[in-house]
Amino acid sequence: MAALKYSRQRESIKNYLLTTREHPSADTVYSHVKEEFPNISLGTVYRNLKLLADLGEIAKISSPDSVDRFDGFVQPHNHFFCTCCRRILDLDLSMEEISRLNQAAAETFDGQIESSNTIFYGKCSDCKGTCS
Amino acid sequence: MAALKYSRQRESIKNYLLTTREHPSADTVYSHVKEEFPNISLGTVYRNLKLLADLGEIAKISSPDSVDRFDGFVQPHNHFFCTCCRRILDLDLSMEEISRLNQAAAETFDGQIESSNTIFYGKCSDCKGTCS
C-alpha cells in the first residue's frame, strides 16, 4: 500500500530510459544517472527500476547475455539481438503479425496464451560485414 | 582443441536432460544428478552444461526469472512461460509460422535476421483456474 513519494533520482532514471533507444542494463543506467547525481547509490537504481517495472512504466527485458535490460518504451514491440555487437535493437512487427502468431500458438497449446515476445537473432546493419 | 574425454558425470547430466520434458536450472540438474553421483560438484554441472550447450547437444534458454534453464530437446521449438507456476513448457509452432514471422521481421528491419525465438506468456492448463 505504501504511498509513493516523489524523488528526483527516480525521475532521472525514468527520464533517461524514456529518452534513450538503447536498452541499458542497471549498471549502465547507474553510470548515466550518476552524471546528474554523482553520489547516487546502485541500490537506488535497482530499487527504482524494479518499482517502475512493477508499475508498468518501464519494461524489463531478459537478454541472452543473462543481464537484465530495461526499456522505457512500453508499447508492445519486439527486439533484435545482434550476435556480433550484442546490442539489443527495437524491431516492430505489425499487430496483425503478433496476434496471428498468438492465434497459431493457441491452436497447438492447451493453456491460455495472454501475450508473446519474440526475439530475433542475427547481425545488425552495422555488423553485417564484420564479425564471424 | 583439447580432445574431449568421456565422463560418467557428463553422461548422466546429458541423459537427465534428454529424458525430462522439464526445463531445469543448473541447480535442479545438480540435485537430480546428485542422486546418482552423491558427491558431484556444482561446478562440474555448470562446466558440463556450458560444454554441452557449446557443442549444440543441449540448449540454454533464458527465462523471465533470469535464471538460465536447459533443454535436452534441441530441435527448433518455442516455449510457454506460465506466469502462475513459473514453469516453462514446450510449444510447437509449424515451420511455416516461424519462417513467416522471420520474413515479416526482415521486411521492417535493416540487419540480417538468422533466427528467432518466441516465448509465450499466460496460464498453463494446470493453472487456468487458480492464480490471480
Added chain:
DNA sequence: ATAATAATAGTAACAATTACTATGATTAGA
C-alpha cells in the same frame, strides 16, 4: 602397465542483485 592429459571435487572468487540501517527528503496537516 604406463604416461599424458582431460575431468573431477572442493573451495575460493566474482558479478548481479537484494536486504539492511541510519540519515535525509517529501508531504500532509495544524
Added chain:
DNA sequence: TCTAATCATAGTAATTGTTACTATTATTAT
C-alpha cells in the same frame, strides 16, 4: 510555515547464480 509521519536515499553488507583455480582422479592412447 512548522512539524510530524513516513518514504527514499546512500552506503554497506549479505545473497545468489556462476566461473575460476588447484590438487587429485579418471580416461585413453601407446
